[in-house]
Amino acid sequence: MKDFINNLYRNHSLIYKGLLFVSTTILIVYLFPKSGKFKYNFEKGKPWQSENLYAPFDFAIKKTAEEISAEKKVITDNSVLYFNVDETVVEKVREAYKNEFREVFHDSIFKKELPKIYDLGELIINELYAFGVLNENYDVSEESSVVILDGRVEKQKTVFSNLIKQDAVKETIDKLLIDNNLENLKTDFVSLFFDLVEPNLIFDKSFTERALKEELDKISYARGSIEKGTLIVSKGEVVEGDKFQKLNSLKSEYESQVWSKSNYIWVLFAYTLLVALALLMLLLFLRKYRVTVFENNTKVTFIFFNIFLMILITTLVINYNAKYIYVVPICILPLVFKAFFDARLGLFAHVITVLLLGFIVPNSYEYMFLQIIAGIVTILTVSELYKRANLFISVGQITLIYIVAYFAFFVIHEGTIETIKWETFIWFVLCGLATLFVQPLIYIYEKLFGLVSDVSLLELSDTNSKLLKELSNKAPGTFHHSLNVANLAESSANEIGANAMLVRVGALYHDIGKMKNPTYFTENQSTGINPHDELSSKESARIITDHVINGIEIAKKHNLPDRVIDFIRTHHGTSVVYYFYMKEKNDYEDVDKLEFSYPGPKPFSKETAILMMCDSIEAASKSLKEPTSTKIDAFVENIIDKQIEEGQFLNANITFKEIQSIKKVLKHKLANIYHLRIEYPE
Structure with missing residues (x-):
């Protein structure tokens, strides 16, 4: 287990x-999609490229979307409207008419014509409620079919134009008065029926929509069928019209058929x-x-x-x-x-x-x-x-x-x-x-x-960033050294096709750990006092090597990406702080080399290997006295060859050819930095 x-x-x-x-x-x-996929490709108006196609099974020829849309439009336009009728309204109006009639038409004035006038009122009621009076005006075609329901039972059929609208009541009364030569009573009748007439038809929207849906559901989406084995299209035949629709129907049927488990x-x-x-x-x-x-x-x-x-x-x-x-x-x-x-x-x-x-x-x-x-x-x-x-x-x-x-x-x-x-x-x-x-x-x-792109690297390369400004203030010599290393490393990376932006950023931040004890590093010692004089070789070596650990802590505190922190970890690899190691060795015979070595790891990419070379070359170049082209060449060769002998680049995917190219760049750059100037007269 x-x-x-x-x-x-x-x-x-x-x-x-x-x-x-x-x-x-x-x-x-x-x-x-979990259905089958139609194995033929075809286009409307183009020749059929495959062999003759026969129906693999019985299938229906589907109507086009335009055909189905046209059928739906016809059914919708001719759909029946359903209205519920209230039968009690007519009787109520008749009863109210009897009561109000005597109040409007006095016996003394209309004595002779009173029966005729009364019958005309009954005729008006019959005319108004022959099909019914609407409760409101509806925006529908006058020719629309209408079914009047009495308790969900069909009472009568008609067209919408026969129903009396609210604004058509007066018009109906006027017409009947003219037909019966009683135009002089228009005002009386209109005022009489104005309060009497009540709507008795109410549109049944839900019943109408349900009936329309039933009609639409009856639409057939197919117009014929094809039997298995029937020739659908021959090779070279143009796919158009009915053939195109048959192929679409076969494709749709093939892709949408119900699959067995x-x-x-x-x-x-x-x-x-x-x-x-x-x-x-x-x-x-x-x-x-x-x-x-x-x-x-x-x-x-x-x-x-x-x-x-x-x-x-x-x-x-x-x-x-x-x-x-x-x-x-x-x-x-x-x-x-x-x-x-x-x-x-x-x-x-x-x-x-x-x-x-x-x-x-x-x-x-x-x-x-x-x-x-x-x-x-x-x-x-x-x-x-x-x-x-x-x-x-x-x-x-x-x-x-x-x-x-x-x-x-x-x-x-x-x-x-x-x-x-x-x-x-x-x-x-x-x-x-x-x-x-x-x-x-x-x-x-x-x-x-937690990835890093060139956009972030560009932001990190800004020397006005908070961390680099702090480095510039606390350890100005280290900051200047980092800038020089960044320039050397960027040129070297461009020469061999490595990530120049990444190696430049790594070079700018590789020595930020020196901010913790800046005066213990020679580039920051401006007073001529060396604090190492008061320390043992082991203590001095520990302070020097600790700048890697301190740099990693500072980098993590400031949320630097891991790809940048890798440069801080590896820029010295597992090399030895040689000066203090040899000093200790002169005083004692038995010296543990690990106590004077950096913790590592060794560089594990082209970029980190480039930084190690450039960092060592730039730092050591300060010790060159009266540099010449020959001295510079030998100087670069010795330092990088020593790193190779120590196995510092074994984990990096860098070739000897690329190392030679980097040496060439560094020699050229150092020659430019240390070129001899003519002595100007005072």
């Missing part, structure tokens, strides 16, 4: 990567294999070509997280509306990876992501071609991301590539530009604008994952 636990502990990094690999694969497969599991298994294969290729690439990245679980997690994030965002956009697919700024991916790692890793991860997206996007070939070309342009054009102008120029170039490539594809598909969808170009412009979000995104990632 103990051995098993020990094995787990020793292999915890690989176990973590395995779990990350499996979980990312599952999450990506979860986002994929066994089929579903097979599809799921196949997707898992392909996704796992793609992610495995990425891991193998890291293992073979980016070992430092592979061994850092945080960085591997960061890469997998970004790939999954892009697939998730793209899936959400497709589920919302596939026409916005090109708004998703996929090119952020290579930009981010290039900022934190390098161009080759950025392009490789980008291609893997685009290949995975090919499973879920429409027109997958066109999409993948556009995105891979855009990714290549991103990698080729974006350099020095911390310069804002470079980012804007690159985004403009990426947007232009999108537009040109899409235009070319459209012309190939349609053979004309007359029907081109210009709004798609707007999506590309929006995609370009969204790509500019990479700057704040890089900042967020730096805080979340």
Whole structure:
């Protein structure tokens, strides 16, 4: 059991990567469509490129969206409106009319015509309530069919124009008075019925909508069927009209058919294999070509997280509306990876992501071609991301590539530009604008994952920063030394293609530990008093070597990135404080060399190795007396060869050829610094 636990502990990094690999694969497969995928590609108006296609099973020919929309419009326009009638209203109005009639029409004035006038009032009531009086005005067609319900039972059918609107009551009364030659009673009748007439029809909205839904549900989405084995399209035949609709119907049926449990599991298994294969290729690439990245679980997690994030965002956009697919700024991916790692890793991860997206996007070939070309342009054009102008120029170039490539594809598909969808170009412009979000995104990632980009390095290289100002005030000699080392290291890094910005920042901060005891270092001793004179060799050596530990503590206190702290740890490697070691050796025979050695570790990258060389050369160059070209060459050779003999560069991925190039740069720089001047007369 103990051995098993020990094995787990020793292999915890690989176990973590395995779990990350499996979980990312599952999450990506979860986002994929779980139906079958139609294996033929076809376009309207283009010849059928494959062999003769026969129906693999019986299927219905689906109507087009336009046909279904037209049918729905006809049904909606001719839908029946349902009104509930209140039968008690008519009787109430009649009763009120009897009571009010005598008050309005006195016997003495209308004695002879009183029966005729009364009957006219009854006629008006009958006319008004023949179909009913509406409780409000409705904005519907006059020809709309109407069904009047009495307790949910159909009472009568009519059209909407036969129903009396509120503002049409007076008009109805006037018409009947004119027809019966009693226009002189208009004012009396209008005033009489103004208070008597009540609406008895109320629109039943819920019943009407339910009836409309039932009618819409009866729409057939198919217009015929195709039997198994029927020829659908022949090779070379132009796909248009009915054939195009048949192919679309077959594709839709194939992709949306209900899968059995066994089929579903097979599809799921196949997707898992392909996704796992793609992610495995990425891991193998890291293992073979980016070992430092592979061994850092945080960085591997960061890469997998970004790939999954892009697939998730793209899936959400497709589920919302596939026409916005090109708004998703996929090119952020290579930009981010290039900022934190390098161009080759950025392009490789980008291609893997685009290949995975090919499973879920429409027109997958066109999409993948556009995105891979855009990714290549991103990698080729974006350099020095911390310069804002470079980012804007690159985004403009990426947007232009999108537009040109899409235009070319459209012309190939349609053979004309007359029907081109210009709004798609707007999506590309929006995609370009969204790509500019990479700057704040890089900042967020730096805080979340503890990574360092060139943007942060540029900020750290500012000599007006709080920490470097403190170094300048407390240890001015050390600060000046650091500036000189930074210049030498930057030139050396540029010569061999290393990260010049990183090594410059590392050089600026590598000696910040000397702030704790600045006067114990010769470059800060301006008074001629050496405090080491009062200390033993061991105590002096301990103070000198402790500036590494002190530097790490100060760096962590000021939240410097680990990549910068690595320079503080390694800039002396495991070398010996030679002056005090030899001094102790002169006094005592038995001397422990470890007590006079730096704690290490040794440099483990090109950049940290460059700093060790430049730091030693710059510090020791102060002891050169009457420097000449020959002395400088021998001086540089001796110091760096001694570091090689001590094995200080065994862990760094730096070659002898690169070391020779660095020596050449250092010799040239020192020759410029110590060049002989002519003696001017006083």
